[in-house]
Amino acid sequence: LKKVRHYTDYKDYIKFQYTFEDFTLSGTFEYGDLVYFNQSSNEYNAALNKADINNTSKGAFNNLFVFISYIGTTLKVMHKGYLEIPDGKINNWSVGSTLYLNNNNILDIVPATGGGNWVRSLGFCIPNKENKKIIWFEPDSTYLKLV
Numbered sequence: 001l002k003k004v005r006h007y008t009d010y011k012d013y014i015k016f017q018y019t020f021e022d023f024t025l026s027g028t029f030e031y032g033d034l035v036y037f038n039q040s041s042n043e044y045n046a047a048l049n050k051a052d053i054n055n056t057s058k059g060a061f062n063n064l065f066v067f068i069s070y071i072g073t074t075l076k077v078m079h080k081g082y083l084e085i086p087d088g089k090i091n092n093w094s095v096g097s098t099l100y101l102n103n104n105n106i107l108d109i110v111p112a113t114g115g116g117n118w119v120r121s122l123g124f125c126i127p128n129k130e131n132k133k134i135i136w137f138e139p140d141s142t143y144l145k146l147v
Contacts, residue, residue, distance in 0.1 A: 015081030017068065020044060023075040029067045032089030034101055034122070035077060036062035048075065050105050053117045056145055059101070060118040064139040080138045082126065093133045099123045107135070118143045 024042040029035065033050055036059045040047035048067075051059030065077035085093075090107040099122045102108035111119040120143035126134045 015083070016079040017081065018065075018077055018079065020075040020077075022073050023048075023070075024073070025070050025075060029070060030089075031068060032086050032107075033067040033105055034059065034107070035065050035067045037065075038062065048077075051101055052105070053101050053103065053112045053119070054114075056118050056143070060120065060143045060145070063141075064101075064122065066137055078137065082134060082136055085133045085135055087133070090133050090135075093125050093135075095125050095127045097125050099125065099135060099137075113146065115146055117146050119146065120144070 023044060025048060027048070027050075029048070029050070035048050036051055037046045037048060039045060049058060051062075051064055053059075063079065065079050066083060068076040068078055070076070085107060089105075090099075091102065092109045094109050097109035099107045099109060100111040100119055101122060102110065102112055107122065109125070121140040123135050123137040123139070126136055128134045
């Protein structure tokens with residue numbers, strides 16, 4: 001007989017989190033922002049930017065990350081894993097629902113519908129006993145541009 005591990009605490013699971021020491025960051029970011037890297041001229045040859053569904057060059061075809069923190073000059077972002085999303089960074093959370101990026105860099109179970117917006121699956125809402133907005137974040141690389 002195989003022993004089955006039951007989901008009890010999302011913090012027990014591995015997260016694909018990246019730390020960039022001595023990273024020069026421009027702009028203002030908050031925990032839970034959806035971000036992407038693009039070419040720049042700093043020590044990592046990369047700049048961090050907020051994803052924006054109104055412009056395909058702002059995250060539609062880039063790898064997306066969740067901004068975790070920037071302390072001193074150390075940047076932390078997450079590419080995949082479980083995390084609790086604060087109320088101001090998610091709308092319409094519902095167990096099992098697929099998540100999308102909506103206006104103002106906010107996760108939502110309702111995809112954008114405006115012409116020119118891009119839509120892509122970013123993960124889904126996870127059931128839990130703590131009444132928290134816990135998600136599995138794993139962005140799909142496929143996006144659709146609405147016309």
